[in-house]
Amino acid sequence: MDNIITAKNICKSYKIGEDSQVVLRDVSIDFPKGSFTCIMGASGSGKSSLLYILSGLDAYDTGEVYFNGSRLPDFSKENDKELSKIRCNNFSFIFQFYNLLHALTVEENIYLPLLLAKKDVKDYTDKINRLLEAVGLTDKRNKKISTLSGGEQQRVSIIRALVAETEVIFADEPTGNLDYDNSNKVIDLLVELSKKYDKTVILATHDHEVAKRGDKILTLKNGILI
Numbered sequence: 001m002d003n004i005i006t007a008k009n010i011c012k013s014y015k016i017g018e019d020s021q022v023v024l025r026d027v028s029i030d031f032p033k034g035s036f037t038c039i040m041g042a043s044g045s046g047k048s049s050l051l052y053i054l055s056g057l058d059a060y061d062t063g064e065v066y067f068n069g070s071r072l073p074d075f076s077k078e079n080d081k082e083l084s085k086i087r088c089n090n091f092s093f094i095f096q097f098y099n100l101l102h103a104l105t106v107e108e109n110i111y112l113p114l115l116l117a118k119k120d121v122k123d124y125t126d127k128i129n130r131l132l133e134a135v136g137l138t139d140k141r142n143k144k145i146s147t148l149s150g151g152e153q154q155r156v157s158i159i160r161a162l163v164a165e166t167e168v169i170f171a172d173e174p175t176g177n178l179d180y181d182n183s184n185k186v187i188d189l190l191v192e193l194s195k196k197y198d199k200t201v202i203l204a205t206h207d208h209e210v211a212k213r214g215d216k217i218l219t220l221k222n223g224i225l226i
Protein backbone atom coordinates (compact mmCIF):
# COMPACT_ATOMS: atom_id res chain seq x y z
CA MET A 1 0.00 0.00 0.00
CA ASP A 2 1.30 3.50 -0.80
CA ASN A 3 2.18 5.73 2.11
CA ILE A 4 0.52 9.11 1.97
CA ILE A 5 2.53 10.49 4.89
CA THR A 6 5.91 9.37 6.14
CA ALA A 7 7.93 10.80 9.00
CA LYS A 8 11.60 9.91 9.30
CA ASN A 9 13.67 10.35 12.43
CA ILE A 10 11.75 13.35 13.77
CA CYS A 11 13.25 15.07 16.81
CA LYS A 12 11.52 18.04 18.38
CA SER A 13 12.33 20.12 21.42
CA TYR A 14 10.86 23.29 22.84
CA LYS A 15 13.25 25.96 24.06
CA ILE A 16 12.16 27.91 27.09
CA GLY A 17 14.83 30.51 27.90
CA GLU A 18 18.07 28.62 28.48
CA ASP A 19 16.27 25.31 28.95
CA SER A 20 15.18 22.90 26.29
CA GLN A 21 12.59 20.13 26.63
CA VAL A 22 12.75 17.22 24.21
CA VAL A 23 9.23 16.12 23.21
CA LEU A 24 9.82 13.79 20.24
CA ARG A 25 12.81 11.46 20.01
CA ASP A 26 13.67 9.96 16.65
CA VAL A 27 10.08 9.26 15.61
CA SER A 28 9.70 7.38 12.32
CA ILE A 29 6.31 6.31 11.03
CA ASP A 30 4.43 5.53 7.81
CA PHE A 31 0.76 6.24 7.19
CA PRO A 32 -0.64 4.15 4.31
CA LYS A 33 -3.30 5.83 2.17
CA GLY A 34 -6.76 5.08 3.55
CA SER A 35 -5.48 3.96 6.95
CA PHE A 36 -6.94 5.03 10.29
CA THR A 37 -4.13 5.40 12.84
CA CYS A 38 -4.66 6.29 16.48
CA ILE A 39 -1.87 7.78 18.55
CA MET A 40 -2.25 7.29 22.27
CA GLY A 41 -0.11 8.47 25.18
CA ALA A 42 -0.31 10.28 28.49
CA SER A 43 -0.91 14.01 28.65
CA GLY A 44 2.29 15.77 27.59
CA SER A 45 3.68 12.73 25.75
CA GLY A 46 3.92 14.69 22.48
CA LYS A 47 0.78 13.60 20.56
CA SER A 48 -0.29 17.11 19.54
CA SER A 49 3.30 18.08 18.73
CA LEU A 50 3.54 15.11 16.36
CA LEU A 51 0.24 15.95 14.62
CA TYR A 52 1.37 19.55 14.13
CA ILE A 53 4.64 18.40 12.55
CA LEU A 54 3.03 15.79 10.29
CA SER A 55 0.58 18.38 9.01
CA GLY A 56 3.11 21.15 8.37
CA LEU A 57 1.84 23.35 11.19
CA ASP A 58 5.04 23.40 13.26
CA ALA A 59 8.80 23.17 12.95
CA TYR A 60 11.03 20.33 14.16
CA ASP A 61 14.74 20.08 14.93
CA THR A 62 15.82 17.19 12.69
CA GLY A 63 14.21 14.58 10.45
CA GLU A 64 11.95 14.65 7.41
CA VAL A 65 8.24 14.58 6.63
CA TYR A 66 6.95 13.38 3.25
CA PHE A 67 3.48 13.87 1.77
CA ASN A 68 2.68 11.68 -1.26
CA GLY A 69 6.36 10.93 -1.71
CA SER A 70 7.52 14.57 -1.76
CA ARG A 71 9.28 16.28 1.10
CA LEU A 72 6.95 18.65 2.93
CA PRO A 73 8.62 22.10 2.96
CA ASP A 74 10.09 23.05 6.34
CA PHE A 75 7.86 25.19 8.48
CA SER A 76 9.29 28.69 7.95
CA LYS A 77 8.25 32.15 6.90
CA GLU A 78 9.65 31.64 3.38
CA ASN A 79 7.66 28.43 2.92
CA ASP A 80 4.48 29.77 4.46
CA LYS A 81 2.54 30.24 1.19
CA GLU A 82 3.57 26.88 -0.25
CA LEU A 83 2.78 25.03 2.98
CA SER A 84 -0.57 26.69 3.43
CA LYS A 85 -1.51 25.75 -0.15
CA ILE A 86 -0.60 22.11 0.52
CA ARG A 87 -2.60 22.15 3.78
CA CYS A 88 -5.61 23.86 2.25
CA ASN A 89 -5.83 21.38 -0.65
CA ASN A 90 -4.99 18.17 1.17
CA PHE A 91 -5.44 18.32 4.94
CA SER A 92 -8.34 18.87 7.32
CA PHE A 93 -8.00 19.57 11.00
CA ILE A 94 -10.18 18.65 13.93
CA PHE A 95 -8.22 20.26 16.73
CA GLN A 96 -8.94 21.15 20.34
CA PHE A 97 -9.05 24.85 19.64
CA TYR A 98 -11.60 24.72 16.94
CA ASN A 99 -10.71 27.86 14.98
CA LEU A 100 -14.36 28.49 14.34
CA LEU A 101 -15.44 32.05 13.59
CA HIS A 102 -17.78 32.94 16.41
CA ALA A 103 -19.61 35.75 14.66
CA LEU A 104 -20.60 33.47 11.78
CA THR A 105 -23.27 30.77 11.71
CA VAL A 106 -22.75 27.01 11.75
CA GLU A 107 -23.44 26.83 8.02
CA GLU A 108 -21.11 29.73 7.19
CA ASN A 109 -18.28 28.11 9.15
CA ILE A 110 -18.79 24.85 7.26
CA TYR A 111 -18.68 26.70 3.93
CA LEU A 112 -15.40 28.48 4.67
CA PRO A 113 -12.89 25.79 3.61
CA LEU A 114 -14.96 25.14 0.47
CA LEU A 115 -14.81 28.82 -0.45
CA LEU A 116 -11.06 28.90 0.27
CA ALA A 117 -10.58 25.90 -2.03
CA LYS A 118 -12.70 27.75 -4.66
CA LYS A 119 -15.42 25.11 -4.69
CA ASP A 120 -19.10 25.72 -5.40
CA VAL A 121 -20.94 25.35 -2.08
CA LYS A 122 -24.15 24.36 -3.89
CA ASP A 123 -22.54 21.03 -4.82
CA TYR A 124 -22.20 20.22 -1.12
CA THR A 125 -25.73 20.91 0.12
CA ASP A 126 -26.81 17.25 0.33
CA LYS A 127 -23.63 16.18 2.03
CA ILE A 128 -23.83 19.00 4.59
CA ASN A 129 -27.47 18.14 5.31
CA ARG A 130 -26.56 14.51 5.88
CA LEU A 131 -23.64 15.35 8.18
CA LEU A 132 -25.66 17.87 10.21
CA GLU A 133 -28.30 15.20 10.65
CA ALA A 134 -25.72 12.54 11.55
CA VAL A 135 -24.29 14.60 14.40
CA GLY A 136 -27.64 16.05 15.54
CA LEU A 137 -27.05 19.66 14.54
CA THR A 138 -29.72 20.23 11.89
CA ASP A 139 -31.63 22.69 14.07
CA LYS A 140 -28.47 24.70 14.81
CA ARG A 141 -27.61 25.32 11.19
CA ASN A 142 -28.35 29.06 11.23
CA LYS A 143 -27.21 29.73 14.78
CA LYS A 144 -24.07 31.74 15.51
CA ILE A 145 -21.15 29.68 16.83
CA SER A 146 -21.01 31.92 19.92
CA THR A 147 -24.39 30.53 21.01
CA LEU A 148 -23.33 26.83 20.89
CA SER A 149 -21.98 24.63 23.67
CA GLY A 150 -18.40 23.30 23.57
CA GLY A 151 -19.53 19.88 22.33
CA GLU A 152 -21.73 21.42 19.62
CA GLN A 153 -18.82 23.58 18.45
CA GLN A 154 -16.64 20.49 18.32
CA ARG A 155 -19.19 18.76 16.10
CA VAL A 156 -19.27 21.78 13.75
CA SER A 157 -15.50 21.62 13.41
CA ILE A 158 -15.82 17.92 12.61
CA ILE A 159 -18.38 18.53 9.86
CA ARG A 160 -16.24 21.35 8.48
CA ALA A 161 -13.30 18.94 8.22
CA LEU A 162 -15.38 16.16 6.65
CA VAL A 163 -17.05 18.34 4.02
CA ALA A 164 -13.73 19.51 2.61
CA GLU A 165 -13.06 15.94 1.30
CA THR A 166 -9.31 16.25 1.75
CA GLU A 167 -7.01 13.25 1.52
CA VAL A 168 -5.85 13.41 5.15
CA ILE A 169 -7.77 14.25 8.31
CA PHE A 170 -5.81 15.14 11.42
CA ALA A 171 -7.87 14.88 14.59
CA ASP A 172 -6.60 15.85 18.04
CA GLU A 173 -8.92 14.52 20.77
CA PRO A 174 -11.93 14.91 18.45
CA THR A 175 -14.28 13.42 21.02
CA GLY A 176 -12.85 15.32 23.99
CA ASN A 177 -15.98 17.40 24.61
CA LEU A 178 -18.56 14.84 23.55
CA ASP A 179 -20.81 12.43 25.41
CA TYR A 180 -20.80 8.71 24.62
CA ASP A 181 -23.42 8.81 21.84
CA ASN A 182 -21.99 11.81 20.04
CA SER A 183 -18.48 10.45 20.41
CA ASN A 184 -19.59 7.23 18.69
CA LYS A 185 -21.32 9.15 15.89
CA VAL A 186 -18.18 11.15 15.20
CA ILE A 187 -15.92 8.10 15.18
CA ASP A 188 -18.42 6.30 12.91
CA LEU A 189 -18.09 9.16 10.43
CA LEU A 190 -14.29 9.02 10.55
CA VAL A 191 -14.29 5.23 10.10
CA GLU A 192 -16.67 5.62 7.13
CA LEU A 193 -14.36 8.20 5.56
CA SER A 194 -11.38 5.93 5.80
CA LYS A 195 -13.10 2.67 4.78
CA LYS A 196 -15.54 3.92 2.16
CA TYR A 197 -13.73 6.93 0.73
CA ASP A 198 -10.10 5.86 1.25
CA LYS A 199 -9.27 8.96 3.31
CA THR A 200 -6.39 8.77 5.75
CA VAL A 201 -7.21 9.54 9.37
CA ILE A 202 -4.52 10.34 11.96
CA LEU A 203 -6.09 10.73 15.37
CA ALA A 204 -4.62 11.48 18.80
CA THR A 205 -6.63 10.42 21.83
CA HIS A 206 -6.48 9.44 25.49
CA ASP A 207 -9.55 7.29 25.07
CA HIS A 208 -8.87 3.60 24.51
CA GLU A 209 -12.44 2.95 23.31
CA VAL A 210 -11.94 5.54 20.57
CA ALA A 211 -8.46 4.25 19.69
CA LYS A 212 -9.78 0.69 19.27
CA ARG A 213 -11.85 1.84 16.28
CA GLY A 214 -8.70 2.59 14.24
CA ASP A 215 -6.70 0.05 12.19
CA LYS A 216 -3.61 0.61 14.26
CA ILE A 217 -2.79 2.02 17.69
CA LEU A 218 0.59 3.62 18.36
CA THR A 219 1.71 4.83 21.76
CA LEU A 220 3.96 7.77 22.53
CA LYS A 221 5.91 7.50 25.74
CA ASN A 222 8.32 10.26 26.69
CA GLY A 223 8.55 11.28 23.05
CA ILE A 224 9.34 7.75 21.82
CA LEU A 225 6.88 5.97 19.57
CA ILE A 226 6.14 2.40 20.65
Ligand SMILES: Nc1ncnc2c1ncn2[C@@H]1O[C@H](COP(=O)(O)OP(=O)(O)OP(=O)(O)O)[C@@H](O)[C@H]1O
Pocket residue numbers: 014015016023041042043044045046047048049050
Ligand atom coordinates in the same frame (compact mmCIF):
# COMPACT_ATOMS: atom_id res chain seq x y z
N1 LIG B 1 4.62 25.87 22.46
C1 LIG B 1 5.21 25.16 23.44
N2 LIG B 1 6.24 25.68 24.13
C2 LIG B 1 6.85 24.95 25.09
N3 LIG B 1 6.50 23.69 25.44
C3 LIG B 1 5.48 23.14 24.78
C4 LIG B 1 4.77 23.83 23.76
N4 LIG B 1 3.81 23.01 23.28
C5 LIG B 1 3.90 21.86 23.99
N5 LIG B 1 4.90 21.93 24.89
C6 LIG B 1 5.30 20.86 25.81
O1 LIG B 1 5.61 19.71 25.06
C7 LIG B 1 5.15 18.52 25.70
C8 LIG B 1 4.27 17.73 24.74
O2 LIG B 1 3.07 18.48 24.52
P1 LIG B 1 1.91 17.96 23.55
O3 LIG B 1 0.85 19.00 23.56
O4 LIG B 1 2.50 17.55 22.27
O5 LIG B 1 1.44 16.65 24.36
P2 LIG B 1 0.08 15.81 24.24
O6 LIG B 1 0.48 14.38 24.33
O7 LIG B 1 -0.69 16.21 23.03
O8 LIG B 1 -0.69 16.26 25.55
P3 LIG B 1 -2.29 16.36 25.84
O9 LIG B 1 -2.81 14.96 25.75
O10 LIG B 1 -2.33 16.90 27.22
O11 LIG B 1 -2.87 17.28 24.81
C9 LIG B 1 4.43 18.99 26.97
O12 LIG B 1 5.31 18.82 28.06
C10 LIG B 1 4.16 20.45 26.72
O13 LIG B 1 4.19 21.18 27.92
